[in-house]
Amino acid sequence: MLETPEAVLDALRENDERPYGLPRTVRAEELVEAAGQFEDKGLLVTALLELMEAYEYTGEHRKSPVVFARLLQLWDEDRGAFSDWEGHQVHWRFKWVTTSLLEVPDVPLATIEQWTGRMRERYREAGHGMQPVAAMAHRVALHTGSGLESAYDLWVTRPREPLSDCEACEIRHRALHHVAFGEDEQALRIWAPLFAGAVSCQEEPYVSHAFALLPLLRTDRVDEARSHHLAGYRYARGKTGMAEEIGLHLEFCALTRNEGRGLEILAENRGLFEATGAPKARLAFLTGVQVLLGRLVEQGYADTPVAGPPGRQWTARTLNEEIGAEADELAAAFDRRNGTAAVGERRRERLERRPLLDEPLALGLRVTPLTGPKDGGAAAEPAPAPAAHRVAVPEDFAELVAEARRLADQGHPGDTPLWERVAERVAADGYVHDPALGHRDLLLAELAEQRAFAEDEGGGDGRAAMAEAAGLYARAGLPWHELAARARVACRPGAGKGHGEHGEGSADEAADKPADKPAEHLAVRRELEPLLELAERMLPGGDREPDADFRPDKYLVVLHCRAFAAHTEMVDALPDAGPETAARFQEAVAALHAAAERWEIPHQRAAAHLYEADIAARTGRIEEAVERQRRSQEILEETGTPWRATRGMLLLGQILMRTGRPGEAAEVFRQAMARAARYDDRSFPVTAVHAMLGHACRHAGELSGAVRHLSEAAARMEREEDHNGAAECRLELADALAASGQPEDAVAVLESVAREGGAESGGPLDERLLAQIRLTLARGLTDLEEHRAAAEEFLSLADTVAGWEEQFTHTMVAAQAAAALARAGRPQAAGAARERALASHRRAPSPVPILEMLREFADLATRGEEEDLQAALGHLATADELLAEVPEDPEEFPHWYHAGHNHLCRARCLARAERFEEALAEADRADSRLAEGGPDGEAGRAEAARLAALIEGNGLERPKDAVARLDAAVRRCAGAGLEEAARILTALREDMASR
DSSP, X not given: OOOSHHHHHHHHHHHHTSOSSHHHHHHHHHHHHHHTTSSOHHHHHHHHHHHHHXXXXXXXXXXXXXXXXXXXXXXXXXXXXXXHHHHHHHHHTHHHHHHHHHHOTTSOHHHHHHHHHXXXXXXXXXXXXXXXXXXXXXXXXXXXXXXXXXXXXXXHTSOOOTTSOOHHHHHHHHHHHHHHTTOHXXXXXXXXXXXXXXXXXXXXXXXXXXXXHHHHHHTTOHHHHHHHHHHHHHHHTTOGGGHHHHHHHHHHHHHTTOHHHHHHHHHHTGGGGGOOSXXXXXXXXXXXXXXXXXXXXXXTOTTSEEOOSTTSOXXXXXXXXXXXXXXXXXXXXXXXXXXXXXXXXXXXXXXXXXXXXSSOOOOSOOOOOOOOOOSSOOOSSOOOOOOTTOOOOOSXXXXXXXXXXXXXXXXXXTHHHHHHHHHHHHHSTTOOOOGGGOOHHHHHHHHHHHHHHHHHHTTSOOHHHHHHHHHHHHHTTOHHHHHHHHHHHHHSTTOOSOSSSSSOOOHHHHHHSOOSSHHHHHHHHHHHHHHHHHHHHHSOBTTBOOOTTXXXXXXXXXXXXXXXXXXXXXXXXXXSOOHHHHHHHHHHHHHHHHHHHHTTOHHHHHHHHHHHHHHHHHTTOHHHHHHHHHHHHHHHHHTTOGGGGHHHHHHHHHHHHHTTOHHHHHHHHHHHHHHHHHTTOTTSOHHHHHHHHHHHHHHHTOHHHHHHHHHHHHHHHHHTXXXXXXXXXXXXXXXXXXXXXXXXXXXXXHHHHHHHOSGGGTSOOOHHHHHHHHHHHHHHHHHTTOHHHHHHHHHHHHXXXXXXXXXXXXXXXXXHHHHHHHHTTOHHHHHHHHHHHHHHHHHSOXXXXXXXXXXHHHHHHOSSOHHHHHHHHHHHHHHHHHHHHSOOBTTTBOHHHHHHHHHHHHHHHHHHTTOHHHHHHHHHHHHHHHHTTGGGGHHHHHHHXXXXXXXXXIISOOHHHHHHHHHHHHHHXXXXXXXXXXXXXXXXXHHHHTO
């Protein structure tokens, strides 16, 4: 089929559209052979340049110099066969050959130096400056480690030339020079403009993302490191020409304790084990693999299956041994070639690196966890850092029990590890009870009570253990203790120790676990009322002496349990709680208040305030809620028990969020988390608070904090097997990443969830949650202009939702799929998808996405040809007809908005077809309709004014009219607070006025 030069040229153009990889490279080789059969040497030049590019970007560095030698021969024989651009490329690609020769240890260093000399001569003959030659000499010095500083000075002190590497790549190489000397901060300062987006190129900033990972970790900039990994790896994934960068991402996973993520990356890039065309990059890749595998072996995962070269099953140990031998030989070959030990030393340094973080860095991704350890290796998770107020565990058993009881009376969370140690000692063989500790059944009852608390806090049901405790207290002759335990069993299913209160629960706990039916509330009251009556009869008073067991705090437990149950009932009844329910709540809380004051038990007064604060917040009395919560916290801090206040602080944070004060809420959540850590409160809901704090930070505009805490929450939820909760956090995380200017990171997070979200992953997600994630992913891909990937995601999602009862969802997704296909340059598939969306709309109307789709088709159709214009106007006519069929809804479907944007789109299409008078009339119609929206229409009017001014000033050559129009538009934008629009229009006005 390649029998004419035109056919070869068409095939070259088609191949240029393919992504870099083996299919493109093989086709490029075939096209060189086909081009060689014709007399037209220019065609052969084009084919050779295309083949060299394919080799360059797929890591085939052994072959690239051979192709360039043919090009150079053609250049010397017939320069007329080269276009100006191709002639420029001959000199430009001298640099490619230098780096390719450096990649292969079989090429002597003298040959590379000779080649650099030839490059210098060619550049001098052509009148080019020497800065690119000095850059190549520095590249050689950086590899060999010889004469590096002088080579750097000779390079960076010369001015840039037309043949210099692009500014983005030069920034990378300058930064890498400083990394080689351990000057991380200086390297990151050099990289700053690149990472800020001031400069870029085809490969940057993605290549630098990988090389900056270690400097960022070593300088404790872990949030930036996370971002660089997400965006950088997503670009590098599967590219054989980026083997070194993928090795650096594997190393990053090992150094941040994300070994599971590393194994996933290894599996995704298994083909790199077969890529041998770039030995230097291969060595770097294999070394990165070994850093990861070495961590796995150290941790006891040596027998974990891992992805390695095809044809054999590999474990972490066997693969590490296999590639280690090859990598050692490669490093030795480079050092022999270079006459230095630099390559081997760099490899040994990498292999000796150990994790730089004490805890795994939460990446925000859904990652398959490691299994094992299988061979008795070290534990995967590091030991937790000591809390500032962690309680010492006494060795003497009597002291241990006494201290546990003392802390339990204070509600101090430090009692938990002490009771755990007591339980171990009691369960040990040969335990003999010491009567000095009280009745044996007392100690057993206390331990049963602690088990109940632990089961409740872990999400289980502690009723059985608490009932056991009640029986043991009865046997020990402690009726008040028994009564308190029975009340805890009765007040609600799963009642227990709760939020740092010793046996009383708290307000937000009731909100989390409301009763399911009114009948359950009645059953709880029937259980509690006799217990309360019994407690009243047992109280000392009048002639009745107090029992030896009398404990006012146990009486308050019974009252608190009633208040807890009344609060639960009240929450369950809102917003339509009847007067009887409200009266029961008020009575129970008032009784708790009064008794707490009488018996001087301040934490129960604080708890009563919290219940009232919660109901006040739920019923819209926000200021009262804040005041009562803060009074609760003051009581606890004044009495020297600040550890009891953390759950109340969480309630305050939630109240502040409800009232639109996310910044204050975030600060309260941070304080609560810090206090819980300070007192080693193991029952503190750390995972939930990370999620709440991330949510608060996002709404407060603290996007880096949102990313950090939502990532941590998602990782914890995944470990706790709350897959849906983790997915919801990651969906919000993606939103925060996109809002913070990190759209690639957002897409990487969503891809990880979508990939693992199906039932086959072992952690299936809710169908509708997964659909929302995939929809957000598809839109994210669109924003990144990855239109083919977006179209595939939209189409797959459309098939998923086609069977849903809410067919308007299918209409929306089908419309967006059609637009994505059109943007991806697949007109036939786009047309079929458009008709599918319109048919779905007729069955289940969803007008907004259909109108947006039609406007998108119109915009994409207009390329200046009359036929294209008629197609575009046809789409807009359909949009107008659809708009007329849909009843207006000022809130959900304002006609002025959609009619205005239809006119605006028509104006653009007509302007592209150079029908300027008609285009201007449509822009004016757009302005008139958008003006009907008042302040909400001003942004659209600004765009209409911009387009109309361009038509007047450029198309109709009436710049004065354009200036007058822009003056009015700028004033409107300033009045509406549209600063960016005003800036754009002002710049356009100045341009028009200067004509």
